[in-house]
Amino acid sequence: MNLLKDGIDNNVVVSCDSDKKLVIDNITRTYPIYKIRLDQLYYNDQNDRIATWIAQYKTENNVSRLDLENRVDYNDLIHNFITDSNRDAIRKTQNNIALVGQQECGVVLSDGRIIDGNRRYTCLRNIERDTGKTQYFDAVILDHSIENNAKQIKMLELMLQHGVDEKVGYNPIERLVGVYTDIIDRGLLTVREYADSVNQSESDIQLEVEKAKLMVEFLEFINAPKQFHLARHFNLVDPMKELYTMLKKIRDEDKKEDLKLAVFSQFLMQPFGDTTRHARKIKKIASNNKFFDEFLDEQMPFVEKVCDELQKFPKVSNKEINMIRSNENLKKNFLHSTDKFVNKVDGDTTRNQPIKQAEKAFDSLDLIDSNILSKLSHDQKEELLEKLNSIVKAVDLLRSTLNDE
Template identity: 40%
Template sequence: MKNLNQIKDSDPRIIKTENNRKLYIDGQNRNFPVYSIPLNYLFYNDKNARIATFINKYKNENQLDDLDMSDVEAYNNIIENFIVDSNPEAIKKTKININENTQQIPGIILADGRIIDGNRRFTCLRQLERENPGKVYRFETVILDDGYENFGKQIKLLELQIQLGAEERIDYSPIDKLVDIYSSIVVDKLLTIEEYAHTTNIKLSKAKELLMEAQYLVDFLKFINRPEDYYYALVNKLDGPLADIVKILKKEKDEDRREQSKLVLFNNMLLRPDGDITRYIRFVGSILNNKKEGDAFLEEQLELVCKTYEKLNPENENPVVDKESSFINVSSDEELKKSARLSKEKFENRINLADKRQEPIDLIIKAKNTIEAIDASVIQQLGADEKDKLKVAVKDILEGVKPILEALDV
């Protein structure tokens, strides 16, 4: 890789413009000059949080630990597809804007050419150059100081500040945000939760909720034998049910019961027994948290968890093939889906019936309290018409009480 800082003054293809871009780096604001650079000097940032799920999918499908960068053009072609797939409509709009008005916002790159900010703009310029043979397109960008490529924490902080902490935040998918916070804090250990919250301009409590949600995402993917398959979570829009799972489990103080409830919620999220899975998980959580019926429901649902686990983990000779096929079999198993749905409906009906039984008692007690609150001395001060109206109302009450007394054999 070229060091652009070392060659920018001697290479005529790297042109210093009259523009600057202000960046907040290392605790201070700095003005960086903007350079116009040939596209073939640059390459995508494979750590870009917006495309984390797509890269993860590509690595899993091709059994790779990292992307091959020996051929930068081939590498860029692969990443470009991910950038486009992450938001085709945004690419279309940005491309039209650049074609009509040129690039308006400078990017940010490392000295080796890695793009930290501006992957979408770079993509549009690459496409325009291919579509217009003979016409040369260039990327306008800031070049960070030498050495930043070796400081993962500083680069991550800068990326978060630009892409998540700005007033107009870039459109990361909710799952990509979860992958990013988990990778930054738990896997790569680049940041603390406090640093992440501060840099992205969110409350610490919200950052902790996101991290918890991310941890449950990781746990769920392990539960279904698809570890780190974040693309599955993206396609199936698991961010909604995961957010509800965080709220449900936060109410559970007993650690063992919380873990058991988590497995029940995961099982229902996998089976997707009925309709909107976010709404369904919410109902399952409300039953688990019910004081009278929660334990019985948990016990019945754990039996289904065991059945799912056995089907997800068959004892056969080819575990890789069997796990994939067993996942497909379980996720489409109509009997398991039906059992989960009927269990949920049964306990919902029990709770509703109990509420209906309690309802007349609550209403009678409320009526009694209302009558006791009446000041008899105020009645004596009422006019004749008002007293007549009150007499009618009292007689109606007495008539209304009769069928209740008869039902009670009183």
């Protein structure tokens, strides 16, 4: 059914006598808003916000795509994904709509696919079920198809996702999956186009791209390619940012690869509490040239054991991950090794602190321009001499302590 033709003729679509401005292909136009009966609409399975939930469903049910033939079952399935992704946001939005009605209109395609407003649509479905009263979704209807206008629709969707109730509780992992899918996997958008659509800098989106690549590499490492729900389970956004920062500072490609494998292995085994905090410990070691190579050498046998465990499972899910993590001895080895080298780095930092402070003191004195001394007032010269004498006394005391050692 075409909502703009058949929908209006069948009285399931009604004009609201109001409109909304949209920017499509850099052209701003005003579009009329309609009230659309809920049973004429269906969720967008290409919505980035539920990408990990759809990936999980496909993996667990061994399917490559969702079945759109039965719209009722299809909508019920995605309804649950959206609800489970953020129950608190659904509750708040639903209470608001029940109290004052739908305040922000959505955007749908003429075949009923929802491009913007999935959460609002979910809340209206709940209200209709609870009250038994027919509900209508307020939305602009675009005479576009997802097949022929994919790029324009995606850019519009990204722009509109910064709406009032849609940006609440946005899971950053879903964002990374969207970046990977739209920019890297499908090549639908360039970094610049994506950045323009979400009103961010290209450098910010490029960082998202690099984190997304690492996320995908990690999933491939653990034999779970594109099982993005596992990335959500591991909560990898901030840890991947820490890893990217480490790798960016390492020039040697072999060391870079070894570090990546060591970090991936520890993320999988999870011998720690907070993953981000643990990644920062490893970053501290990686930034210390004195101990970094030794750390990698000690980590590699543990990494090999992880790889041996992974070879037992050509395809990994949560069940296999729990089995691999049951190796408590290997987890202890990773944790002990990392903590040991953190202590070494901290001790080295403490021992080098006097040298660094002396260097800072010398640099500060070296910055004094001797040509300006003659221009100081008598009082200023006296004050400076007093400070210099204090410095000399402090230096003599340190020198005496060193000679006594």
